Amino acid sequence: MKISLERDAHGLLVLIDAAGQRHAGVQPVRAFPLSAPGEGVALMSADGHELAWFDALDALDATSRALLDEELSRREFMPRIRSIAGVSSFSTPCDWDIVTDRGATRFTLRSEDDIRRLDGARLLITDSHGIHYEVADMKALDRPSRRILDRFL
Amino acid sequence: MTRATDDRLLPDDLPQAWRSGLAAQLQPGEAVQVWLQTDLDDRLHFATNLLVLTDRRLLACAGEQWRCWPLATGQHFQHHDHAGVGTLALHDSERRLATWRYTLALNTEALRLADQHTRQVERLAHPDHVVEDEDGLCPRCKAPLPPDDDECPLCERSTPRPPSTWALLRLWRFARPYRGRLLAGFLLTLASTAANLVPPYLTIPLMDKVLIPHQTGTPITVEAVWPYLAGLLGAALVAWALGWARTYILARVSERIGADLRTTTFNHLMGQSLEYFGGKRTGDLMARIGAETDRINVFLSLHLLDFATDVLMLFMTAVVLFSINPWLALVTLLPLPVIAWMIHTVRDRLRTGFEKVDRIWGEVTNVLADTIPGIRVVKAFAQEKRESARFAAANRRNLETNDRVNRVWSLFGPTVTLLTEVGLLFVWGFGIWQVGRDHITVGVLTAFIAYISRFYLRLDSMSRIVSVTQKAAAGAKRIFDILDHGSSVPEPARPVHLARVEGRIELRGVAFRYGNRAVLRGVDLDIAPGEFIGLVGHSGSGKSTLVNLINRFYDVSGGSIRIDGTDIRALPVAEYRRHIGLVLQEPFLFFGTIADNIAYGKPEATRAEIIAAARAAHAHEFILRLPHGYDSMVGERGQTLSGGERQRISIARALLIDPRILILDEATSSVDTATEKEIQRALDNLVEGRTTLAIAHRLSTLRKADRLVVLDRGQIVEVGPHDALMAREGHYYRLYMAQQRLAEADAAEGALP
Known part of the structure; x- marks a missing residue:
């Protein structure tokens, strides 16, 4: 059976x-x-x-x-970041306003080390509460988002 | 019923968006107890919903939809969290009624709602039974709140805010102690710059009064020439002396600022909790403290000085030029705005570029810091090629990032040079035209050319400083990243000092989460002074976390730990840890003599005390067998000693500080059985009369424990002495029997021929 x-x-x-x-x-x-x-x-x-x-x-x-x-x-809760609307500062800790596939939200990034590079252009960002956000392909983000992200990599 | 009266019954902090909706739902006289604004919906999309507990019902609003559940016996909340998402599920005895989801930021509020709900349901079931509201207690850590304060002084943590930009200006904090010498240096700079401006000025009379008249027939006389030449020599000598004094003073000061910066950063690092080190890469930290402070140092001692000189020189030159001939001066200064604009545009790109270069450089050092200590594993698995490739990859990324910065940078320098050359061309052209129309003399033009070549030289070096400044700013930012990171084990604002410690430990609802993983939940335990507690459980059950919390290597995420009735967060960290002796599975010996290592926790210990401790730890004899006795050196990781010997030294170390509380974390598990016996005898001496918490994999080593505490997946499942727990045939019994069988199997195997 x-x-x-x-x-x-x-x-x-x-x-x-x-x-x-x-x-x-x-x-x-x-x-x-x-x-x-x-x-x-x-x-x-x-x-x-x-x-x-x-x-x-x-x-x-x-x-x-x-x-x-x-x-x-x-x-499984891993919102996929579609775009980054803004960050409160380019030095950590800072707040990120983002739009994900599960809606818009805001989280706190504690340090640059919390951005983990996966294979290729994929990123995993961990916020101060341990929630993981995924960037499926950072090259596919829009230009302003990419520019913000680039400052932290 | 009017809405206005209802609105007044609502809690003041309820967001405006919900007020009218909720007021319409409430029955007359119904009072809101707790509310929770959840941030996720059932499909785990971000959405704001509301859950309200009143004195008689639960109300929930999702979208525009209101639902309600009257309180009833048997109704209860189940709470769990996974991957950063918390779930509250409302059940009755039959089935699940509803679920709410939220991100962990709201965990405390959610638990408070669930707790309040439990109490109210309990009151329904037993109306005569008094269930205390936990009004005077902090909802998060259950510690008593100050009488007229809602915020718990212990667990109130301000979220760290990002530091202000202008990291370099923040270095002033380190420069302050030297401000007198800095002022002297500045005045010297001013004077030496002025001295440097004298020679070109002397070219005017040399030209107009000596050389030009000579060409028109007037002979040159020594009397006419020598004052000018003497002036030139004098100015050069004065400039030399002033320059020397200035450089010497400022270099000394900046070296001291750099050293202070390094020491402060290291001290700050030492104050951080283990949590911080757990999240950082060694190589990166080493790079920051070593290389970055050095870079800032070089910047302060060389480049900042140059820069100050340049600015002064520019300013003073401009003044001199204008005083000689305003029109010519204006033409001279023409390229300046263009250069300023260029610096401005390039600066940001350069700074972010350099920050990136620094981070990548940290990655390169990380590979080193990973590989070198792990070299045995690398070699054992023959992965040298792989590690080389990893290093090469990090290095290549370093190269790529540098290339990108250099592309901007390489264009910048020559462009400035080109602009200055063009500027010079203008001056020649305009100057010749002015001389031709007899507006200025040849002498004035030569002086201008002399000034201006210095002027542009300065401009050139100033543009070069853009890169160094940005590098130093990036470095300063990374240093301040460390300095701004408040310890997650903060010193109390109003510290309590315990004169004597009895050694009574109370754990109240202790919870700890690492990232989004809950490691301990609701641990309650009272340990009497002098009691020997054995902590038992599978690996990963939270034993080590529990002793780390008692040690205050981390702070609890919920509940509280009290020693002799005082919360350990109210005690100064170092003072508290002095009462705790810690013996670890892998004793760490520092580079130094054996005596130094034993006296590590009490450097002022006398030789007699050290020997007494070593004797009690059964280490005395083997130490005496070493060639230099107590003065023998042990290597970086104590390689010259065996595991058992190192362990006995660490036991002596713990004995010497005579702690009231002793923590043994698998103290005997990395040695063979014979050595274990030896260590066990040493430990028996150590345990005597102290509150002891011991973690041991081999349960037989906990025979002497007064009570055994069995942990399973972050919760206490059994407490009691060995015999009682064996009689219960529960968790402990199973663990013990499993080990027995293993031991018997080993024995049987050993008995075979």
């Missing part, structure tokens, strides 16, 4: 494993959320043990897959 997923009345994700046993409160976790989000998703039990591993999500049936995607989208 294949494993499947459900959601219970408390909103918890329930895994029914191959032996038919139910595990409430499982959480999907990507192994490589930055470098390969599509590969390797684990289901962790409420107390932090791995219950299932998927090399790719295609192994699941459609309903389970939909539940998993929904849960992942609620767990």
Whole structure:
């Protein structure tokens, strides 16, 4: 029997494993959320043990897959920066006004070290509360945004 | 019911946008208790929503939609956070009713709402049971608030603000102590510059009264010439003497300013918490303190001096030129505005460029700082090529950035030179025309040419200073980045001094998060004076974090730690740490003698005290076996000693300061069993009569503990003595049995032939 997923009345994700046993409160976790989000998703039990591993999500049936995607989208919060409207100062700490794919917001950058270069022109910016903002391709930003960003790199 | 009365019932700080909407929702007499403005919606998009707890209901507004839930028994909030997003979920016993999401900036407010909700629901269930409102306590750290103050003095942290620009001007703070000498230097500069301007002036009479008359037939007499020549020599000699005095004084002062800057930065760095060092790269910090202070120093001693001279020279030359002939002077000064404009446009690009060059340079040093200490790993995995490539890549980026700056820079210098040449051309042209019309004499023109070549020379060097100034400004900014960073373990504003420490430790709702990861949650623990506590748990369960918090290497993010009833944040950091002895898994020995290392925490210790400590730590005998006894040198990382020996020295170090509180962080886990026994005996001496917290991987080493505290994923799950916990067959039992089995398996394996 294949494993499947459900959601219970408390909103918890329930895994029914191959032996038919139910595990409430499982959480999907990507192994490589930055470098390969599509590969390797684990289901962790409420107390932090791995219950299932998927090399790719295609192994699941459609309903389970939909539940998993929904849960992942609620767990993963990494706004993608579309443009930088302004910064309060070019020396850190400073406040950034940005527009992301999840709306406009403002965050505080503590130091230049919190801007991490990923492969290519991709950047990961961590704010003072530990929220990660992604710049998918800094070369694709508009010119004023790029100019601001460049001052911190 | 009128809206006006309702509006008055609303909290004053509720944003205007919500007031009328909420007032319309409230029932007569309903009072708002707590409200929370969340900043994310359910799809995790940024949106402002409202959640309000009144004395009878929960109200929520999302978009324009209001929903409400009357308070009921069994209703409760669940709270968790992940990746910087906090979630409050409202449940009843049957199901989940609703969820709210927010970024962690609002975590404290959200928890306060959930707490208040819990208390109100409890009151519903047990109306006669008194549930205290935590009015007198800080909502964040549960510390008592000052009577007439809403802000908690302990956890109120002003968010660090960016420093003002003009980093170089801020160096004045370091120059202040030397202002007398600086003034003397400035006056000398003024005088020597003036002396430098005399020779060209003497060319006017030399031309007009000696040389020109000679060409028209008047013979040259010694009497006519020698005063001018003597004047030239005198001016040169005076300029030389003044210049020497000036350079000497100012160079000395700037060297001292540089040294002060370096010391201050280092001292500031020492005051930072471990959190700060955890987030910084060693190479970068080393580059800042070493190279940048030096660059600022060179700037102050050489370039700033030159620059001041240049400005003075320009100004004084202009005055002299105008006094001789205003029209010619005007023509001479023509290229000046153009150059000023150029400097202005280029300056910003240069400064950001140089800042970037500095940062990239930090990257290059980072590769060095990573690779050299890790050289054993690099060699073991044969990754020399990879590290070389990494270094080359960093170096190449350094080159690219420099190239970009140089492109601007290389154009700038020659352009200034060209402008000055053109300026000279103008002066010649205009001057010849004026001489031709007998408006000026040949002498005046020669003097002008002499002045002007100096003048343009100065302009040229002034334009050059743009780059050095911008480099120094970038350096100063990076230094002030360090200096402006307030310690995350700040000294208390009103410090409390404990005359004697008993060693009672109380943890109240201690929480700690590292970045967006919660490491400890709601830890409550009372430790009696003299008690021996063993901290047990899987790795990553928060044991080390807990002792780091007790040590105040970090400050708690929630709750409080009290020693003898006083919050440790109210005690001066150094004074507090003097009461704590720390023995780590990897003892760190500094370069120096063994005696120095033992006396590290108490440099004024007598030799007898050092020996007594070493004896108690069972280190005395092996130290005596070393060729120079207590005077033997240990290397940078103490390589000449074995792990067990180093550990015993660090135990002696802790014994010597005679702390009331002792923290043993895996003190015996990096040595073999035989050495462990030796160390254990030394530790038994150390533990005697002190409040002790010990973390040990091998549970057998905690036999003597009065109580064991079992941590699991940041929370205390079991507390009690060994026997009681074994009888409970819970977490501790499982841990212990797992280790037993492992030990037996090892023993069985050892017994095989």
